[in-house]
Amino acid sequence: MEEMALVEISDLTYWYPRGEKPALRELSLRVEKGEFVLLTGPTGCGKTTFMRLLNGLVPHFHGGVLQGRALVCGMDVVASGPRALSSRVGMVFQDPEDQLVSTTVEREVAFGLENARLPAPVISKRVEEMLAGMGLSRLRRSFLPELSGGEAQKVVLASILALHPEVLVLDEPTSQLDPLSSEELLTLVRRIHEETGTTVIMSEHRLERCFHYATRVIHMEEGRICFDGSPAQAARWWGPREGAFLPPVARVFARAGWEEIPLTVNQARRLIHGLESRGSGKVEVPGGRREGTPRGGPLVEARDLWYVYPEGPEALRGVDLRLERGRNLVIMGENGSGKSTLLRCFLGLLPPTRGRVLLLGERPSRERLPGLAARLAYCPQNPNAFFLSPTVREEMLRTLRLRGYRGDAEEAVRRQLDRFGLEGTEERDPRDLSSGQKEKLVLACALLPPVPELLVLDEPTRGLDYGSKREIMEIIKEYGDGGSTVAAVTHDVEFAAALADEAAIMGNGKSIVNGAAEDMLSDSLFFSPQVNRLLNHLFPGLIREEEAVAVLEGMRERMAAGKERQSGEAASACSRATVASARGSRR
Amino acid sequence: MLPGHGCLRERVAPMKESRESRVDGNVPGRGSTFGQWVPRALRRLLTACMFAFIFLGIRGVAPFSRWSLNSLFLALVLLVILFLRFEEREYGAREVAAVGALAAVGAAGRVFFAALPGVQPATFLAVLTGYAMGAETGFLAGALIALLSNIFLGHGPWTPWQMLAWGLAGASGGLLGAFRRPKSLLAAAAILVTSWGFIFGWLMNLWFWLSFVYPLNWTSYIATCSTSFWFDLFHAAGNLVFVLALWRPMAEMLRRYRERFRFRYLGEGREWASSGGDRQAREVV
Amino acid sequence: MKLIPVYRPRETFIHGLHPLAALALYASLVAVVLVLQNPLYLAVCGLGVLSLVLLAEAGEECRPFLLLGMFMAFLVALLNPLVNRQGGHVLVYGPRLPVLGRLDVTLEAVAYGAVSGFRILLVVVLFGLASVTVSPDDLLDILSRISLRSSLSAALAVRLYPSLVVEAREMTEVQLARGERLRGGRRWQRARAHFPLWMALFRGSLDRAANIAEAMSARGFGSGRVTRRRLPLKGRDLVVLPLSLAVAAAAVFSSTGGGGYRYFPLLDNPLAGFRTWATVSLAGFFALLQVIGRCWKKWPWWRSRI
Incomplete structure (x- = not known):
């Protein structure tokens, strides 16, 4: 008899209660000990359901109808349930806020162990080992709500690992974190996999960190497994399919039609190595910057802006920023650099301690802000803070009412829903939508007529997969091309590169640098997108994916034609032309 | 076990398995029976003591008739008894989480309205919880609202009394289950919650009166209550507004939260149902 | 809106007490204050509570409680003369009112009101000191040993x-x-x-x-949970805990055993019911706490010993 697999699922179909379509369809899968499985797929494809199945939350916690067989660690999931499985299958969910149950770090780590009714000395030992191993000792007695998102998620991971699970299941563990803490967390997961041989099953949007490391990639769509293989195979499989679930660098190669697809910047560098040396060295990218169309004065202006929290830190220390009409400004910077404070000062939610803010020609304040609702739209980081109504339709009608819209409201709502691909959700509760849909709904509300002059976005792509991100990017850009203006705070360099005309990088309460996006976002280890890190030495200032695709297409053609010698000058001229045309088509 | 499923040992095993899992953690199952037996005995003992105490106090036997100290003491004992009483019911994860969340909301509401004398949503929330989730849960939520909000507002000798008063308000919400028609339910809720505005104040005055006012008679009690009249009136009026504006939608949200889903297993054509990992519901099955 | 609990961690003897010992201390003092009627004893208690506040370095945090206590004290001092007719020395003859009856203000009622007001002030400050110095988290820990689920709900709420x-x-x-x-x-x-x-x-x-x-x-919730005893009782707790209970017991005993003080119909002479041994032991209790506490702060060796 063959050795039993760690996870063995055969012909499993599952419906959520009230679910019309099954969330999992005839799923069959084996996962062996020690694998690192990366699950990809668009929102609603059944990834989360599959993960819940692994420790019995589906069906024991969620109810519903289930058919088929699922064995995890030799236990039948249907028969065992989460209590029995909890010490074998550790589960980390998206939002740390939704998982912490105690008040202090130490107690949180002990929670699972206490539930498992381990003897006290064992509990103490494991708590100590986890705190030390994860670098949390310093925070042992900290009050959990005072931790940052990254620290909180680390505590969750520690409390799961304390149980010494055989399988570690992570459901988009970094979707609520900033890039730095995400990297830290993913590195930690890799370390755990390497050092303890724990089987890891993870779904994740930040593919550039884990894709190449996974031993196996599984892609799901509509409750079925569409692809199952090694990362390299996955990259090739995605080749002709636009590569939505590949890391950015692999995606540009896939989109440029390359046969061999690299998974990391390093591999990609090696791939294009021969081709770059044939060029004449540095190539200046001609023109292509979106010209501002300043009409009237600046929409937002901050002059020597200071903000000091009462009894708190100096969050802003003399910021000077101007946003002209028709330009898109992206503000980046690490946590605590004052980005959010700056945004709140722009909106008048915080009164400047010193200096001056002008928003749409007025000095903003909490009292004046509602009066600006027709001219300005603010999309918060957490879409749930936006929704007040029980249905999507009412939410949009409310927005129209607040904006003082006088036309046919129902008609406007219908048109907007069609435009944003949200048909069929009219009567649903906004809070029950998927994260991508929520973000789209917020934007749909924000861009209802009368179209706002200024769009203020706070982390619009947090927790979204590439597909939703792209749709949202399209919506925002389309809006921008109508001559309107965006001010966005984001951590997402790819998004920033695609959107920004101007970028400001904040640090220590100051805007350290600001200027054209191409200058700001290129040639930086942490703030530039992968494509820039790949191609910056050839094309300084190249930050957008479309441009990179064009360049790589050129390279591929040359390689195809490549055996015959071509002069370096011709090659660089060719790529110069394609970059120019890509930039042109973007306008 | 369910009839006709003897051949399905593996599948019907959830009950067995869950018991095994207790043993799984190296501690024999003794803990659970111990855990049930002790609070019950303790509660009975305390109840007996409390009645004896009150009896002796009313008879004027010396250490027991010092109402200033004993009232506080008795309130604490009563609180412990009620806690133990409600602890005996088993709660699932969903209840525990809901009580925590409701207590947090109530406390936040109290702190939010701290500037308006008397007006706060805690009473309303306690009664609503009692209605939607049962008297026991209502008591727990009410008592926790008091305990928690005072962690932020500051504890005082009033804390046990507030816990008691809001806990009882929550428990009284369970009475509203008798009303089926939405209109009469709303009316009953409005009356109950509004009157809790006053009852709460009177309960709170009780300690003040017992400890620091002399002599203890109706006149002095009424005089004590009259000092808090405006406060209680605002409290009651606020409660009425909360009920009229928020009762229906919030009760609906809680109802939806409480909805428990069972699952059906269609493996090999046999079916059995079980709850979402909750013992009571499983016992129903 | 206030985000932070009233509790402030500090490095003092009082903060360092085991929550059970701290609670016993405060509860005993509340009992003493509520049971003793003699204004002189209460004055001793007042000084003692003040010394405790200073020992805990919590003057700043206790101020709101002091203000609230003063307000309540004012209410008590006002209310008592209005409802009490039992005193012998009438100071003011008032009008007749429907519910309250005749509004005569007597010296005894005024005195009782003032002393009661002082008592409520002390009680409020003691509770305030408790909420400032006892970590709610450690309290939850103790609660969790009695009642698992409510303590979990409470922790979650916090x-x-x-x-x-x-x-x-x-x-x-x-x-x-x-x-x-x-x-x-x-x-x-x-x-x-x-x-x-x-x-x-x-x-x-x-x-x-x-x-x-x-x-x-x-994470396996629902199959019952074992809790570990995380906080051991230390030497200082073993000193404070029994001593406070003893003081409370002595106060209750002395108040029943004829050591009481009467306000009505005529005020007793405070000095008549005043016993030296009781005062000395009460004051000695506070002094002892001071000494241990100050030494604790000063000498690491002493700190490690108890």
Whole structure:
């Protein structure tokens, strides 16, 4: 008899209660000990359901109808349930806020162990080992709500690992974190996999960190497994399919039609190595910057802006920023650099301690802000803070009412829903939508007529997969091309590169640098997108994916034609032309 | 076990398995029976003591008739008894989480309205919880609202009394289950919650009166209550507004939260149902 | 809105007590204050409580409690003369009122009111000191040994509260930007604009509760839980705990055994019921705490010993 697999699922179909379509369809899968499985797929494809199945939350916690067989660690999931499985299958969910149950770090780590009714000395030992191993000792007695998102998620991971699970299941563990803490967390997961041989099953949007490391990639769509293989195979499989679930660098190669697809910047560098040396060295990218169309004065202006929290830190220390009409400004910077404070000062939610803010020609304040609702739209980081109504339709009608819209409201709502691909959700509760849909709904509300002059976005792509991100990017850009203006705070360099005309990088309460996006976002280890890190030495200032695709297409053609010698000058001229045309088509 | 499923040992095993899992953690199952037996005995003992105490106090036997100290003491004992009483019911994860969340909301509401004398949503929330989730849960939520909000507002000798008063308000919400028609339910809720505005104040005055006012008679009690009249009136009026504006939608949200889903297993054509990992519901099955 | 609990951790002897010992200390003192009637004893207690506040370096944090206590004391001092007719020395002959009867103010009632006011002030400050110096978290820990589920709910509530406050702030800001008139305008309109916001917050916290319940089940909640004893009783606790209980017992005993003080119909002479041994032991108790506490702060060796 063959050795039993760690996870063995055969012909499993599952419906959520009230679910019309099954969330999992005839799923069959084996996962062996020690694998690192990366699950990809668009929102609603059944990834989360599959993960819940692994420790019995589906069906024991969620109810519903289930058919088929699922064995995890030799236990039948249907028969065992989460209590029995909890010490074998550790589960980390998206939002740390939704998982912490105690008040202090130490107690949180002990929670699972206490539930498992381990003897006290064992509990103490494991708590100590986890705190030390994860670098949390310093925070042992900290009050959990005072931790940052990254620290909180680390505590969750520690409390799961304390149980010494055989399988570690992570459901988009970094979707609520900033890039730095995400990297830290993913590195930690890799370390755990390497050092303890724990089987890891993870779904994740930040593919550039884990894709190449996974031993196996599984892609799901509509409750079925569409692809199952090694990362390299996955990259090739995605080749002709636009590569939505590949890391950015692999995606540009896939989109440029390359046969061999690299998974990391390093591999990609090696791939294009021969081709770059044939060029004449540095190539200046001609023109292509979106010209501002300043009409009237600046929409937002901050002059020597200071903000000091009462009894708190100096969050802003003399910021000077101007946003002209028709330009898109992206503000980046690490946590605590004052980005959010700056945004709140722009909106008048915080009164400047010193200096001056002008928003749409007025000095903003909490009292004046509602009066600006027709001219300005603010999309918060957490879409749930936006929704007040029980249905999507009412939410949009409310927005129209607040904006003082006088036309046919129902008609406007219908048109907007069609435009944003949200048909069929009219009567649903906004809070029950998927994260991508929520973000789209917020934007749909924000861009209802009368179209706002200024769009203020706070982390619009947090927790979204590439597909939703792209749709949202399209919506925002389309809006921008109508001559309107965006001010966005984001951590997402790819998004920033695609959107920004101007970028400001904040640090220590100051805007350290600001200027054209191409200058700001290129040639930086942490703030530039992968494509820039790949191609910056050839094309300084190249930050957008479309441009990179064009360049790589050129390279591929040359390689195809490549055996015959071509002069370096011709090659660089060719790529110069394609970059120019890509930039042109973007306008 | 369910009839006709003897051949399905593996599948019907959830009950067995869950018991095994207790043993799984190296501690024999003794803990659970111990855990049930002790609070019950303790509660009975305390109840007996409390009645004896009150009896002796009313008879004027010396250490027991010092109402200033004993009232506080008795309130604490009563609180412990009620806690133990409600602890005996088993709660699932969903209840525990809901009580925590409701207590947090109530406390936040109290702190939010701290500037308006008397007006706060805690009473309303306690009664609503009692209605939607049962008297026991209502008591727990009410008592926790008091305990928690005072962690932020500051504890005082009033804390046990507030816990008691809001806990009882929550428990009284369970009475509203008798009303089926939405209109009469709303009316009953409005009356109950509004009157809790006053009852709460009177309960709170009780300690003040017992400890620091002399002599203890109706006149002095009424005089004590009259000092808090405006406060209680605002409290009651606020409660009425909360009920009229928020009762229906919030009760609906809680109802939806409480909805428990069972699952059906269609493996090999046999079916059995079980709850979402909750013992009571499983016992129903 | 206040985000931080009243409790402030500090490095003092009082903060370093085991919560049970600290609670015993405060509860005993509350009992002493409530049971003793003689104003001279109460004065000793007042000084003692003051010394404790100083020992705990919590003067700043105790100030709001002091103010609140003074307000309540004022109420008590006002109320008692109005309802009490038992005193022998009438100071003012008042008018007849429907419920209260004749409003005569007597010297005894005024004295009783003043002393009662002082007592309520002391009680409030003692409770205040307790909430400032005893970590609510450690208290929950003790609660969890009696009652697991309610303590878990309580811990959850403590944890959820700050995020709820943040969420409420965020939501207010977003809705302001959307044009909801949450600021300015008529009072009633402003209140009306808040209702949907509260409902959304309520809904949000229920959603969060559902997620937490799921995470709890995923970590094996429900099969009963063992709790570890995390906080051992130390030497200082073994000194404070029995001593405070003894002081409380002595106070209760002395108040019943004829050591009481009468206000009505005529005031006793405070010195008549005044016993030296009782005063000395009460004052000695506070002094002992001071000495141990100061030494504890000063000498690390002593600190490590107890």
